[in-house]
Amino acid sequence: MPVLIYILLLINIGRCTDDHIFETKTVDVGDDVTLTCPRESTWLAANLYWIRLVPGTFPEALGGMIAYNFDRVKKTNHMTAKQEPGLFVLHFSKTRLSDTAVYYCIKVKQRNMTFLKGIFLRIKGPEPDITAVTQDFLSDPVRPGDSVTLQCSVLSDSEKKTCLEDHHVYWFRARSDKSNPSLIYAHRNHSDTCEEGPEVHSPQKCVYSFSKNVSSSDAGTYYCAVATCGEIIFGNGTKLDIEVVSTCDSQKDISVVFLLFAVLAISLIVIAFLVYVITKNSCDCCKGKKMYSYINVLNCFPKSYHHLFHIYV
Structure with missing residues (x-):
């Protein structure tokens, strides 16, 4: 990484070799995929690099080598950078959701950098079976010291389930002062909270409850969040107003x-x-x-x- 940043600071960025060098590729999680980039064996004193760009992070060098014929192989985790006839390739073995990013193939020669190709790789995970996440509203006034129970209902369609991952349910609280939501509770075992619908092929309903004795500092909006299959789905929120004793x-x-x-x-x-x-x-x-x-x-x-x-x- 420091070497890549040092190179980017020293070299001049040249033009692209083609007006249509950027493409989008979508694959399913777990698939093998290969990204390719043109290579000429006559490019003497030139180096080729595969770099990855993820929003909010620095560029990451995944593999680099000289441009002319060279049998070196660079492996990074489940990614392999190597040469093939007329190509510089980056191969993924069993893609992960975290592989979603923008990948660039660049050529560096005499402090000049040329973008050869850019690819946005999107890894599509299994679709969650959740159809709705709803929360109940509080109708009775709440005073400090009262016991309050918040409920969250999760509806899921088992027939559409393509992911074997269980549901993980969390409770977040968002204050009115625009501070970041804070995690206050996580459910561990929910096998006994689910029941099948009364009709055939009807959605399964799981009800999660969270109880606590409230104080004046517990006011805010409480959100039920369900994490599964690489996604997180929030409920509509339950607003908890603490009645101030006159x-x-x-x-x-x-x-x-x-x-x-x-x-x-x-x-x-x-x-x-x-x-x-x-x-x-x-x-x-x-x-x-x-x-x-x-x-x-x-x-x-x-x-x-x-x-x-x-x-x-």
């Missing part, structure tokens, strides 16, 4: 508690004041007097409290 009720409760404490404090102060006044009056009344009987004691208290005493002479 602070008015809690503030009212706090106000009532404070009011009760205030009333209680005032009542205690009044009672303490009354006890003090009664005690003071009683002591002033009784000073200098000899209490030989209950009558004298009674006279030491204000008249308003006489009915509280029952004196039997």
